Amino acid sequence: MLKGKKIILGVCGSIAAYKTASLVRLLVKAEAEVQVIMTPDATQFITPLTLSTLSKKPVLVKYFDADTGSWNNHVELGLWADLFIIAPASANTLAKMANGQCDNLLMATYLSAKCPVYFAPAMDLDMWRHPATLNNVNKLQSYGNLLIQPGTGELASGLHGEGRMAEPEAIIDYITSRISTHLPLSGKKVLITAGPTYEAIDPVRFIGNHSSGKMGFAIADEMAKQGATVTLVTGPTAQTSKQHNITRIDTVSAADMLEACTQQFDTTDICIMSAAVADYTPVNVSTQKIKKQTDSFSIELKKTTDILKTLGQRKRAGQILVGFALETQNEEQNAVEKLQKKNLDLIVLNSLNDKGAGFQLDTNKVTIIDRELQKTSFDTKSKEQVAADICQKVIALAV
Template sequence: MMLEGKKILLGVCGSIASYKSATLTRLLVKAGANVKVIMTKDASHFVSPLTFSTLSKSPVLSSYFKEDTGEWNSHVELGLWADLMLIAPASANTIAKFAHGICDNLLTATYLSAKCPIYFAPAMDLDMWQHPSTKQNVAILGNYGNIQINPGYGELASGLTGEGRMAEPEDIIRFLETSLSTSLPLSGKRALVTAGPTYEAIDPVRFIGNHSSGKMGFAIAEELAKQGADVTLISGPSALELKGKRIRRINVISSDEMAEAVEKHFPESNIAVMSAAVADYKPKYVSTEKIKKDSSEFGMELVKTTDILARAGQMKQAGQILIGFALETQNEEANAIKKLEKKNLDFIVLNSLNDEGAGFKGDTNKITIIDRYLNTERFPLKTKEDVAIDICKKITGLI
């Protein structure tokens, strides 16, 4: 979901519609958002701050100072903290203050400090909504770049029927998700990511494998999804769980299974990041029974596995972006460049086992990105989540 992990400031104004904001808070939290609620003084007459603090799992903010400690609730820090600010309900009074820069409470001060996208859901009676001053103030907010969530039509608190009802909480959630998804750099793009090891069977209980955990590939899949891509993750054996609910996961075991899955899904992908540590060789013959330990020596004939990255490079069409990985121990950059050119990649991500903190299983990595024009960018040791951000920035640059 697009709201997962988002830091959201929810402003609640004095309005009978503020009861809907309690449901809205619950839905935002359910969607995975981190919510902080700012209430105006009048809003607390309609719904108790305790309701919002319980639903948001965070103290409600309503004044410049915390009453119990006297500490300052910094509107500047709040404005910088948020990924988006949502005012629901937005009363005619608060809309007018926003439009004309009146800063007489914590909500209006935070609004003026916010650097994030701002959404507002008006709620007022029919005559107030239709008044020329309200229309002018709403237009001003639109010119500021604020995004209006249109009010609904129906029975109002006065008994009149018409426009002015705050949009329903479920509709607001859908509006936000649609707005966020279409504004992301990879919106509408389909991405394929491979991750983890492959296990090549020797007999029913033994296999040839490697130490890959899949952490790097999983982090890349998560970041691509955050940037709006529709992600398919093909994962070898891994105990990792995905956080993003919008990622489709396909579990495989062997290199043959991974090759088959890539062959199926690569043609429909705009972006493919091949980060899996695929076995280079597999047993030529697989025993149907467990091999007994009858002698002090044991021989096995191996054959090459399908070169999945090379096959993708052959299948690649104009407009597709293909990224490979190179884990090296010697002549790192020369070997990476050879792989980059041979396999028709747009760029290659190089990491070396000689770098402390890089490689399999750990939570950090140190990479160098080399593109098809041999431009080289070296990065310091970072968490794999931050490395994924660097890789995805490079991808969005190519897009």
């Protein structure tokens, strides 16, 4: 759930700062990208060197770096982050956050942040119970910030009670649980196909196409980021997924992909068929390598089973089925015919005539057409951005 997330970890002056070493390790282990920002007082409790070593990034403390003469741009940092965690959040920092007091880099970045902000208070029992602190916490929650409740136990003062910063494992669990249950596709099962298929001629040669699988993998990652449980059925490709909640099923031929899809389809809520599946496959496949003996050589081909049409015939009420149409002529007409004949909810049209669209590229240019023949055309974008556009169209149908 945190894989690929850009996370700012704000560390304040508290004895609980020692726990941030474990927190950074857990975030990095979850494959998040972590940028630590410390208040000046926090550096008295744990060294920036420790946290920079664990996060693999320089720790930021001041607006200006005297050694390099560079400026730590708090606005850019606030825009960069997907998540902002302040742990430990001292009483002093809670007061500054609640009242917009901006006297250090951490507070300037907090006030610039556009992402969800989590805060894990850490202080002595009486400080935590003080009406001023409780008022500040209520203010922060009214702003949309998310409280990670402090635990109860022995405190640095020797007292026993509430005020301990939540343990790093509990912080991770809280955040991942919150993310998973508040994403638009949480609880949805999504089936996606990607890449080419290879139709064997003999043990060495095959009929295939130039699909890299980049578009399908980008869609799978985006769907997973939106909370879906994704099954990705892929043909031969070197692509890898960035998100952890994706189950990958590798296939080779159109028949393999058909079998995998039909096994998964009935239990899925959304199916996006972006693979470039072969339309024809050899009638006979040689068990031995075919030798070059004659000046000409013919291969008899037969149609493969149309996977998209097969699934369209099986589609139940409420299930969403999305197809792709890669065309070179009569693009929109062909796409609409495919949409209607194969019982699709959406079809994603792209043309090899468009610059920046097609196989192997990192960009694509698409038009999405729905059942009412309403079309939305997009400019050329990265395939990750195209995946986000497709995902938003699907979400509009699913929720």
